Amino acid sequence: MKLINKAILQYLLVGVPLIICAIIISFVLIRKELRDGADETLLDEKIKAELILPRLKTAETVYLSADSIARIEPAAFHADTIIYGDTAIFNLHENELIEARQLKAFVNTNGQTHLISLYKSSLEEDELLEAITMTIGLIFIFLMIAFLTVSLLLSEKNWKPFYSTLGQLKQFDLSKPETIQLDKSKIKEFEELNAVLSSLLAKLHKDFRNQKEFTENASHELQTPLAIIKANINLLIQSRNLGEDDMEQIQAIENTVQRISSLNKTLLLLSKIENQQFIEKTEVDISHIIENQLSRFAHQISAKELQVSTQLSHETAIVINRELAEILVTNLIQNAIKHNVKGGEIQIKCGTDFMEISNSGLRQPLAETDLFRRFQKGSASSDSNGLGLAIVKSIVEISNITIQYYFTAEKHTFQLLFHK
Amino acid sequence: MKILLIEDEIELRKSIKLYLHNEGFVVESADDFQKAEEKVGVYDYDCILVDITLPHGSGLDIIKKLKQEKSETGIIIISAKNSIDDKIVGLDLGADDYLPKPFDLAELNSRIKALLRRKKHQGNTAIEINEITIRPEEHSVHVNNNLINLTSKEYDLLLFFIHNKNKVVSKNAIAEHLWGDHADQMDSHDFIYVHLRNLRKKITEAGGQDYVQTIYGIGYCFKTEE
Numbered sequence: 001m002k003l004i005n006k007a008i009l010q011y012l013l014v015g016v017p018l019i020i021c022a023i024i025i026s027f028v029l030i031r032k033e034l035r036d037g038a039d040e041t042l043l044d045e046k047i048k049a050e051l052i053l054p055r056l057k058t059a060e061t062v063y064l065s066a067d068s069i070a071r072i073e074p075a076a077f078h079a080d081t082i083i084y085g086d087t088a089i090f091n092l093h094e095n096e097l098i099e100a101r102q103l104k105a106f107v108n109t110n111g112q113t114h115l116i117s118l119y120k121s122s123l124e125e126d127e128l129l130e131a132i133t134m135t136i137g138l139i140f141i142f143l144m145i146a147f148l149t150v151s152l153l154l155s156e157k158n159w160k161p162f163y164s165t166l167g168q169l170k171q172f173d174l175s176k177p178e179t180i181q182l183d184k185s186k187i188k189e190f191e192e193l194n195a196v197l198s199s200l201l202a203k204l205h206k207d208f209r210n211q212k213e214f215t216e217n218a219s220h221e222l223q224t225p226l227a228i229i230k231a232n233i234n235l236l237i238q239s240r241n242l243g244e245d246d247m248e249q250i251q252a253i254e255n256t257v258q259r260i261s262s263l264n265k266t267l268l269l270l271s272k273i274e275n276q277q278f279i280e281k282t283e284v285d286i287s288h289i290i291e292n293q294l295s296r297f298a299h300q301i302s303a304k305e306l307q308v309s310t311q312l313s314h315e316t317a318i319v320i321n322r323e324l325a326e327i328l329v330t331n332l333i334q335n336a337i338k339h340n341v342k343g344g345e346i347q348i349k350c351g352t353d354f355m356e357i358s359n360s361g362l363r364q365p366l367a368e369t370d371l372f373r374r375f376q377k378g379s380a381s382s383d384s385n386g387l388g389l390a391i392v393k394s395i396v397e398i399s400n401i402t403i404q405y406y407f408t409a410e411k412h413t414f415q416l417l418f419h420k
Numbered sequence: 421m422k423i424l425l426i427e428d429e430i431e432l433r434k435s436i437k438l439y440l441h442n443e444g445f446v447v448e449s450a451d452d453f454q455k456a457e458e459k460v461g462v463y464d465y466d467c468i469l470v471d472i473t474l475p476h477g478s479g480l481d482i483i484k485k486l487k488q489e490k491s492e493t494g495i496i497i498i499s500a501k502n503s504i505d506d507k508i509v510g511l512d513l514g515a516d517d518y519l520p521k522p523f524d525l526a527e528l529n530s531r532i533k534a535l536l537r538r539k540k541h542q543g544n545t546a547i548e549i550n551e552i553t554i555r556p557e558e559h560s561v562h563v564n565n566n567l568i569n570l571t572s573k574e575y576d577l578l579l580f581f582i583h584n585k586n587k588v589v590s591k592n593a594i595a596e597h598l599w600g601d602h603a604d605q606m607d608s609h610d611f612i613y614v615h616l617r618n619l620r621k622k623i624t625e626a627g628g629q630d631y632v633q634t635i636y637g638i639g640y641c642f643k644t645e646e
Contacts, residue, residue: 220500220501223500223520223521223522224429224432224500224521226521226522227432227500227522228429228431228432230523230525231431231432231435231439231525232431232435233590234435234439234525234526234593235435235438235525237590237639238442238587238588244636244637247635247636247637247638248636250638251590251637251638254590254592254638255592257522258592277505299611300611303611323504
């Protein structure tokens with residue numbers, strides 16, 4: 001639920017009962033005023049009635065004015081009170097009973113007690129009351145509608161800086177170097193929000209950069225100790241006093257050093273890609289790179305007796321860093337060779353805006369979610385470091401390329417789509 | 421042949437010195453920028469191995485200095501950084517080669533020898549090992565004066581062996597020499613075996629001696645002396 005809708009609902013929930021109460025209260029108050037007015041009129045009439053009282057002989061009904069009636073009759077007792085009340089009288093013109101206000105009072109004249117009853121039609125007052133109440137109600141309802149409409153209209157304007165900030169945050173990508181520029185706002189809360197967000201994002205970027213630099217520095221720092229181990233192994237194996245067992249152990253150490261060093265190189269490459277250290281972009285003919293790499297891997301391909309078929313269009317000129325393009329193609333081809341079966345197939349297609357490489361291999365699809373994760377090893381060959389596809393992914397991410405994986409007809413296919 | 425090794429890491433300096441000394445080089449070393457600058461200014465070296473990140477300075481400045489003095493010294497950068505930029509800058513300044521750490525000493529040795537040969541004789545020199553004659557400038561190999569036809573990998577392998585003759589070279593060193601960074605991405609040891617078998621066959625068929633000994637477990641040795 002949008003905030004403005006929520007607010008309007010809350011206004012309505014509070015406003016409607018309030019308006020109803022207000023209408024009831026004003027109704028009651030106005031009615032009271034009108035009655036008081038009517039009672040005063042009746043009191044005036046009573047004075048008039050008292051004036052004409054001595055002239056009356058018997059009880060009779062006297063019309064004092066057009067809309068009030070007075071009845072004067074002898075009374076058996078006397079009381080000092082004046083009694084007001086509501087009643088109904090028969091209106092001759094309208095030929096129906098109409099509501100009226102009544103006053104009863106006892107008057108002593110010439111030693112005789114008379115009861116004076118005065119009636120005044122409250123038709124007018126009732127109509128007035130109705131009209132006033134209606135008007136008040138309408139005004140309240142109109143104000144309410146106007147208020148809600150204005151809030152609705154203004155909310156979009158007032159919340160604009162918020163939505164602008166939100167939109168920017170949605171675009172936020174930690175791996176991209178540019179920081180978000182939040183719009184200035186005259187509203188204090190939004191200005192504060194933007195300030196807090198800006199400093200938060202700056203810190204995030206800084207930490208991320210430090211983290212990445214740490215990986216790179218750590219990899220660099222590892223190179224020298226590795227070089228020392230390697231150099232000493234080189235010296236050690238020159239010794240003539242080593243037996244076969246010794247050599248085997250040295251071999252194990254050497255292989256391990258080799259593994260660490262290649263892992264380290266790969267991690268370094270990954271962090272360099274992510275640190276955007278491959279900036280320079282040129283037009284690169286992907287098909288040409290594919291051909292070069294295939295000839296470089298000719299030995300491995302023939303050793304595994306793989307059938308390679310290619311459909312290369314040399315019109316594929318994409319703008320990319322040349323080194324990254326080579327690493328990208330190399331990794332994909334290596335991947336297709338390494339995870340292939342003996343006597344399997346590799347198909348490579350390259351069009352103007354795509355490249356596709358499929359290979360036979362495992363007879364079931366790979367789990368797509370884990371495919372590009374670091375250190376995710378294909379089960380078949382344990383000698384891989386599980387970083388090949390992670391590198392592929394980080395290259396495509398910074399090169400405006402999308403990569404997709406399919407498994408159809410027992411073939412694993414990686415498709416690259418080059419965007420302009 | 422005199423070599424100056426500029427490297428601040430003592431253990432690495434010791435190993436490189438020892439290995440190259442056994443190869444018959446005279447090796448001097450410097451462990452920081454000032455000492456390196458001093459030595460370069462005073463003595464002439466055939467080859468300088470220089471690390472880029474040094475205490476109190478950059479190896480790149482030493483290269484600049486050498487080049488200003490129009491020195492003919494061969495320069496090999498040995499760097500832990502392995503960054504393309506460093507490599508480009510270094511080679512632009514006039515370094516002859518760039519070897520990222522961690523490297524194999526056999527590889528370093530091979531590069532030094534190739535560099536010295538290029539420098540001293542502008543490449544016009546044949547390497548002769550008994551009945552085998554290699555002419556690097558034309559990539560040709562003769563055995564008993566008969567030209568043998570080697571693939572480029574077999575040729576590289578032979579040259580690598582000869583540069584490191586009488587030294588045990590590990591299979592990993594050979595793989596890295598032949599395939600560079602991609603060595604670990606494939607079953608390189610099997611491929612070495614195939615290339616080596618073909619190389620031996622071609623040499624022995626031409627009447628040459630089989631100098632390559634298999635060192636159990638670790639690698640091979642191209643033995644020309646007992």
